[in-house]
Amino acid sequence: MSYPWEDWDHITKIDPDKDLVDGETFEDVCETGTDALEIGGTLDITEEKMERVIEATSKYDVPIYQEPSNPGVVIDDDALDGYLIPTVFNASDSFWITGAHKEWVRIEDGLDWDRTHTEAYIVLNPESSVAEYTDADTDQSAEDVASFARVAEKMFGQRIIYVEYSGTYGDPEKVGAAHDALDDATLFYGGGIHDYDTAYEMGQHADAVVVGNLLHDEGVDAVRETVEGAKDATAELVAE
Numbered sequence: 001m002s003y004p005w006e007d008w009d010h011i012t013k014i015d016p017d018k019d020l021v022d023g024e025t026f027e028d029v030c031e032t033g034t035d036a037l038e039i040g041g042t043l044d045i046t047e048e049k050m051e052r053v054i055e056a057t058s059k060y061d062v063p064i065y066q067e068p069s070n071p072g073v074v075i076d077d078d079a080l081d082g083y084l085i086p087t088v089f090n091a092s093d094s095f096w097i098t099g100a101h102k103e104w105v106r107i108e109d110g111l112d113w114d115r116t117h118t119e120a121y122i123v124l125n126p127e128s129s130v131a132e133y134t135d136a137d138t139d140q141s142a143e144d145v146a147s148f149a150r151v152a153e154k155m156f157g158q159r160i161i162y163v164e165y166s167g168t169y170g171d172p173e174k175v176g177a178a179h180d181a182l183d184d185a186t187l188f189y190g191g192g193i194h195d196y197d198t199a200y201e202m203g204q205h206a207d208a209v210v211v212g213n214l215l216h217d218e219g220v221d222a223v224r225e226t227v228e229g230a231k232d233a234t235a236e237l238v239a240e
C-alpha cells in the first residue's frame with residue numbers, strides 16, 4: 001500500500017489561531033510549492049477557526065489534512081483529504097498516547113477510517129507548549145529516539161514518525177538516528193525551520209520537513225525558500 005505522504009518533501013502547518021502576514025492570502029500559501037497543508041495547533045483552537053482555514057485552502061490543488069490537537073476540534077468536512085491524528089510516544093500521561101483516541105472513538109460514530117491516519121510523535125523541545133501539554137519526557141538521546149522510531153514502526157505499525165522540536169531548531173543527529181532506524185515508515189521533522197539552509201539540512205535526514213511558525217511570522221517568501229531547501233535535499237539524495 002502506498003500513502004500520499006511518501007511523496008512529500010515539505011509540509012506547511014497552519015495554526016488556525018494565528019494570522020497570516022499582512023497582505024498575504026491562503027492562495028499565496030498554496031503557491032509556495034509546499035506539498036501538503038496540515039491544519040492544527042495546540043492552543044485556543046476552535047471549530048470555527050478550523051472551518052475558516054479549511055474553507056479558504058480547499059479551493060487550491062494542495063492536499064489538506066486536519067491535525068487535531070484534541071477530539072473536540074475535529075471537523076467533518078469533505079474538503080479535507082484526511083486526518084493526521086497525533087499520538088505522543090514519549091508522553092508521560094497515557095491520555096496523549098491512546099486516551100484521547102479512545103474518547104474520540106467513543107463519542108463519534110461513523111468515523112471515516114479510510115481518511116484517518118496516525119502520526120507517532122517524539123516530542124523533544126521541553127519549552128514547547130506541546131511538550132508541556134502532553135508532559136512529554138524530552139530527555140532522549142539519539143539512541144533513545146531511534147528506538148522510539150523503531151518501536152513505532154515495527155511494534156505499533158505506525159506509517160508516520162514525527163520528530164517534533166516545535167519552536168526551536170533540533171538536533172540533526174537525533175533526526176538522522178530516527179531515519180536510520182526506519183525501514184519503510186515516513187519520517188517527518190518539524191521545529192525551527194526558517195530558511196533554505198535549515199530546510200536543506202533537516203531535509204537530508206527527514207523524508208519531509210514541516211514548517212509552522214515561519215508562515216505566520218515571516219510569510220510566504222520565507223516559506224518558499226524552505227520548500228527549495230527541502231526539495232534540493234531530496235534531489236541530492238535521489239542522485240546519490
Ligand SMILES: CC(C)=CCC/C(C)=C/CC/C(C)=C/CC/C(C)=C/COP(=O)(O)OP(=O)(O)O
Pocket residue numbers: 015040041042043067068069070071072074085086087088095096097100101102104121128129130131133134164166167
Ligand atoms: C484523538 C484526537 C482526535 C486527538 C488527540 C491528539 C493528540 C494526542 C494531541 C497531542 C498534542 C499534539 C501532538 C498536537 C499536534 C499539534 C502540534 C504539535 C502543535 C504545535 O504545538 P506548539 O507549537 O507547541 O503549540 P502552539 O503553536 O499552539 O503554541
Ligand SMILES: O=P(O)(O)OC[C@@H](O)CO
Pocket residue numbers: 013164165166167168189190191192193210211212213214
Ligand atoms: O512552528 P515550527 O517551529 O516551524 O514547528 C513546526 C511543527 O513541527 C510544529 O508542530
Ligand SMILES: [Mg+2]
Pocket residue numbers: 015041166167212213
Ligand atoms: Mg507552534
